[in-house]
Amino acid sequence: MELIPALYIILPLLGAFLIPIVGHFVKGFQKTLSVLITLFLVVYSVWFYVVGYDAPAVTKVGGWEAVKGIPIAIYLVYDGLSAFILLTVNLIAFLSTFYAMGYIKRFTAENNFYALLCLMIAGMNGVVLSGDIFNIYVFLEIAVIASYALVAFGTEKRELEASFKYQVLGGIASLLILFAVGLLYWQTQTLNLADISAILQYEDQSTALIFTEVLLIVGFGLKAAMIPFHAWLPDAHSSAPSPISAMLSGVLIKAVGVYALIRLFFNIFTITYELTLVIIVLGTLSMVIGVLLAIGQWDLKRLLAYHSISQMGYVVIGVGIGMMIIFEDGNRTVAALSIAGGLFHLINHAVFKGLLFLDAGAIEYLAGTRNLKELGGLSRKMPVTSSTSLGASMAISGVPPFNGFFSKLLIIIAAVRAEFYLLAALAVFVNFVTLGSFMKFIRYAFFNLKESGVSLIKLRLPFSMKFSMITMVILCVLMSLMVFPFFREILLNPAVDVLMNTGEYASKIIGS
Amino acid sequence: MNGMTQIVKKVTQLMSGLIFMYGLYIITHGHLTPGGGFAGGAIVAGGFILLILAFGSKVISLRKEETQTSITESAALLIVILLALAGLFLGVHVFFNNYLPQGQVGELISAGVIPIYNIFIGMEVAAALLTIFLALVIYKEEVAS
Numbered sequence: 300m301e302l303i304p305a306l307y308i309i310l311p312l313l314g315a316f317l318i319p320i321v322g323h324f325v326k327g328f329q330k331t332l333s334v335l336i337t338l339f340l341v342v343y344s345v346w347f348y349v350v351g352y353d354a355p356a357v358t359k360v361g362g363w364e365a366v367k368g369i370p371i372a373i374y375l376v377y378d379g380l381s382a383f384i385l386l387t388v389n390l391i392a393f394l395s396t397f398y399a400m401g402y403i404k405r406f407t408a409e410n411n412f413y414a415l416l417c418l419m420i421a422g423m424n425g426v427v428l429s430g431d432i433f434n435i436y437v438f439l440e441i442a443v444i445a446s447y448a449l450v451a452f453g454t455e456k457r458e459l460e461a462s463f464k465y466q467v468l469g470g471i472a473s474l475l476i477l478f479a480v481g482l483l484y485w486q487t488q489t490l491n492l493a494d495i496s497a498i499l500q501y502e503d504q505s506t507a508l509i510f511t512e513v514l515l516i517v518g519f520g521l522k523a524a525m526i527p528f529h530a531w532l533p534d535a536h537s538s539a540p541s542p543i544s545a546m547l548s549g550v551l552i553k554a555v556g557v558y559a560l561i562r563l564f565f566n567i568f569t570i571t572y573e574l575t576l577v578i579i580v581l582g583t584l585s586m587v588i589g590v591l592l593a594i595g596q597w598d599l600k601r602l603l604a605y606h607s608i609s610q611m612g613y614v615v616i617g618v619g620i621g622m623m624i625i626f627e628d629g630n631r632t633v634a635a636l637s638i639a640g641g642l643f644h645l646i647n648h649a650v651f652k653g654l655l656f657l658d659a660g661a662i663e664y665l666a667g668t669r670n671l672k673e674l675g676g677l678s679r680k681m682p683v684t685s686s687t688s689l690g691a692s693m694a695i696s697g698v699p700p701f702n703g704f705f706s707k708l709l710i711i712i713a714a715v716r717a718e719f720y721l722l723a724a725l726a727v728f729v730n731f732v733t734l735g736s737f738m739k740f741i742r743y744a745f746f747n748l749k750e751s752g753v754s755l756i757k758l759r760l761p762f763s764m765k766f767s768m769i770t771m772v773i774l775c776v777l778m779s780l781m782v783f784p785f786f787r788e789i790l791l792n793p794a795v796d797v798l799m800n801t802g803e804y805a806s807k808i809i810g811s
Numbered sequence: 812m813n814g815m816t817q818i819v820k821k822v823t824q825l826m827s828g829l830i831f832m833y834g835l836y837i838i839t840h841g842h843l844t845p846g847g848g849f850a851g852g853a854i855v856a857g858g859f860i861l862l863i864l865a866f867g868s869k870v871i872s873l874r875k876e877e878t879q880t881s882i883t884e885s886a887a888l889l890i891v892i893l894l895a896l897a898g899l900f901l902g903v904h905v906f907f908n909n910y911l912p913q914g915q916v917g918e919l920i921s922a923g924v925i926p927i928y929n930i931f932i933g934m935e936v937a938a939a940l941l942t943i944f945l946a947l948v949i950y951k952e953e954v955a956s
Contacts, residue, residue: 309892313892316885317889319881319885320889323878358905358906359905360905361906362907362909
């Protein structure tokens with residue numbers, strides 16, 4: 300197979316526009332097509348990890364070559380970091396879509412659901428591949444507008460309210476990002492990321508540039524739901540249908556929020572002390588406050604949504620510590636360890652938080668409620684759900700041998716070796732609170748036997764739901780292998796190298 | 812939904828043809844003059860909306876029309892993607908490649924595939940705007956009844 304990065308965008312888009320036409324006449328077409336497309340993209344991503352490719356693979360859309368060294372085409376860049384995030388996005392997309400085959404039957408308008416889902420996947424893949432800041436904005440809008448509609452898919456009062464809140468805050472974020480794109484274009488006369496990076500390398504930090512960076516942090520911070528920009532997340536993620544919650548929490552906030560922040564601040568702008576400090580502080584606030592807010596929640600999906608904020612804090616501090624060490628010209632091994640920990644936690648969080656949301660969906664599917672106070676004693680009635688929930692809960696609370704343990708360990712070791720002792724202590728503390736919070740979930744949902752007990756509204760889970768859940772819990776264990784050198788070299792190191800060699804992005808892409 | 816008075820109906824009959832013509836002109840001259848698929852499509856959709864508002868229609872026929880416009884919209888977008896994909900398989904294997912002969916600058920039939928993209932984008936924008944309008948009208952009628 301030849302590497303064609305554009306396929307990641309074309310195939311889901313084709314699916315999104317074929318489904319409303321053909322799905323109108325052929326029954327079952329929408330499910331089959333979206334599952335096949337996402338499965339193909341997972342295989343495609345894995346295939347290039349196995350056979351390798353010339354990094355970075357640059358596609359110039361329309362075939363326009365650079366004129367006098369100035370790129371004029373829209374660039375699609377497939378490098379180590381993009382490949383890593385694309386694998387995460389498409390893996391979770393495939394499992395969620397497969398799960399949705401059984402779950403979404405109770406809603407009408409299945410065609411719209413799958414078409415919007417495909418559109419959202421296309422948007423996320425586009426954000427990750429784009430090598431052009433305006434196209435990052437365009438694809439981001441495609442992804443989030445599809446997600447607004449999907450959050451409101453239940454069309455009850457609560458869903459509509461959540462979707463409206465999400466739209467207002469998302470709209471503000473998009474406006475800020477667009478404004479920042481305009482300011483960058485004014486300062487550099489180009490929109491190509493590599494070209495911007497090459498121009499900014501020789502310029503001092505002007506006030507306008509700092510203002511642009513602040514706008515970008517706020518804009519993408521809103522998309523990534525960092526505290527204090529998190530207000531929309533608990534509502535939106537808990538109101539969406541469960542496969543969509545898994546997509547939103549598992550990959551959307553990463554692909555359009557954290558990925559964009561990492562890419563811009565490592566590879567495009569020069570790293571400064573203030574910027575790094577802001578990112579580390581945002582990460583720490585998210586990590587600590589997110590988990591404290593989660594303690595008091597009794598709605599299962601709301602609890603999971605608050606934990607998403609907290610776990611994203613781990614990813615951001617992992618990457619932030621790396622940034623600080625690169626700025627101070629410190630020990631590069633520690634920086635690489637820290638960034639690897641952050642990225643490793645990113646893919647781990649996608650898998651176990653996706654699984655937890657799918658479990659919440661299964662509980663809601665069978666028991667008809669997701670209020671922890673009304674649940675209880677489900678472990679006998681739902682063996683698959685209870686065992687997969689237990690696995691995912693242990694993974695998120697960092698119990699060995701699950702994947703969450705190793706990524707948190709890497710981040711904490713890196714924090715200690717970089718002499719961020721307070722951060723390391725906070726990370727350990729937050730981990731214990733997370734453990735407590737998930738013990739509450741397991742106890743109240745599965746073991747707390749009540750006299751009356753919960754009456755199930757349905758008896759069996761469809762095969763597709765069970766399959767996705769079991770696959771993900773197996774992945775939770777298997778992915779711990781990524782700490783070992785062989786797998787780490789294949790999967791994590793190419794992504795870490797892209798971030799460690801901050802200046803190389805520009806020269807490699809313009810040179811190709 | 813009821814229609815409007817005789818005067819409005821007559822004026823609409825006279826004007827709508829011109830509006831369609833103008834919209835099509837903007838679409839087909841997208842590569843030569845300001846405008847293009849999006850602007851022209853919006854004008855064409857405006858013509859349809861004017862007709863529906865002036866003459867009125869029953870909810871059932873509006874619903875039927877909404878299904879049709881929504882299918883048209885998806886089909887037009889699908890064709891745009893397939894045209895772009897054709898670039899991947901024809902000639903130099905580049906996504907969105909302009910594989911047709913480009914002709915003389917300033918002539919109507921020139922610029923390779925760009926006018927074809929414009930036509931289908933115009934179709935999609937017209938259908939999409941009409942779908943949004945119909946959805947709003949149908950919602951209002953359902954709430955009123």
